[in-house]
Amino acid sequence: MDAADKPPLQILLCAPRGFCAGVVRAIDAVEQALRIYGAPVYVRHEIVHNKYVVEDLKRKGAIFVEELDEVPDTRAPVIFSAHGVPKSVPEEASGRNLFAIDATCPLVTKVHREAQVHFKRARHILLIGHKGHPEVVGTIGQLPQGAFTLVETAEDARTVAPADPENLAYVTQTTLSLDDTAEIVAILRARFPRLSEPHKEDICYATTNRQEAVKIVAPKVDAMVVVGAPNSSNSQRLREAAERAGCRRSALVQRAADIDWALFSGLSSLGVTAGASAPEVLVEEIIDAFAARYDVTVETVTSIEEDVFFPLPRALRPDAAE
Incomplete structure (x- = not known):
């Protein structure tokens, strides 16, 4: 379809979106473990809630398990996911002398x-x-x-x-x-007036920032796409935030192939964001899918600049591998 034949569509791209510092750290932990120790590297639970990320790491040699009893007796690294684990899990790993690396988000x-x-x-x-x-x-x-x-x-x-x-x-x-x-x-x-509260808000900076960006964009667009997995809590909350902010057509979409085009027909404007575990390559894939049907222009709407960085778990830092 020629651009002249396509209806115009303005895409407002939320920023910040996608990977947060905790997700970057967790994925980097698996990739660094593979570099240092070679395959396989075992990972308890999805390292982050994104199928594309998990499948990519599997191809590189990561083996995902739900519980430690699925891990054989091995000296290969066993990484705990960004979501954190009960105390019983590291205790079990220690009891079996497994080489455990904790990638829990700080x-x-x-x-x-x-x-x-x-x-x-x-x-x-x-x-x-x-x-x-x-x-x-x-x-x-x-x-x-x-x-x-x-x-x-x-x-x-x-x-x-x-x-x-x-x-x-x-x-x-x-x-x-x-x-x-x-x-x-x-x-x-x-x-409960005597209720003790966190010294600092527990809801993480990335969740906060992504929701605030959606609140700015959602009232300005006909529809909203949240790139993310259905089991990703922060992605589901972004979709809800868009609806609350006045965007009635909002959907959580994992890949371009999952787009319900009946929902996204007749648009003149579209908001796009991504959950904290969704890679930017999937955002680009979604935009390309709309560009095949619409004459697309993309504008980034930035609510705040993020510069948070978390260092890798100690066992994976360069000085630890000496």
Whole structure:
């Protein structure tokens, strides 16, 4: 189709989007382990929630497992994913003398440490998050059973009944909706005035920045594409943020082949963003797919510049490989 035959489409590209520092660190950890130690490198759980990334690492020699009992007795590295793991996992790895490398995002580790401090101070901990998400499973697994109560919704916040309302704290999953979490926290504060809070917001900078960029772009466009995986919490929250900001046609899309063209017909403007575990190559693939049907112009809308960097786990730094 000639450009003259294509309807015009302005794409507003959200910035920041895509990989955050924790995701870059986790992927780099697997690739560096492969460089230093060779294949195979075992990875417990998806290193990040993105099928394209996982498949790419598999091709390079990574073997993904759900639990350590799937790992043979080996000297090959075993890497824990960016989402964090229960304490029982490194303990099991140590008991089997596995060469474990922890690629947990430092911002998730911060939440683990906060929870441990609250526990030492005899506070019961309300964990705001989604049941079953690997990050939540990992956080709950830092402390003995019964230390946490999971609060998923505003309704949970209204009805939770801790044994000692005077000795409470809360922590949150790092990839939540800012708006949902603010509502839940407001309810908890009103009900429990002595509630101890994080010194610094638990929701990570990247989740915050990507949601804020979407809030700027979504009211200006006919539709919104969020590039990301359905099991990626932060990607799902971006789609919800777009809808809340007034963009009724918003969809989470993994690859160009997954685009529902019935949803994206008759557009004059489109917003595009990507979850924190979605590589830029997939954003480009999606834009190319629209360019095949529309005469596309692309403008980047930047809400904030990001310059966060996390160093690799110690065992993978150049000086450790000497």
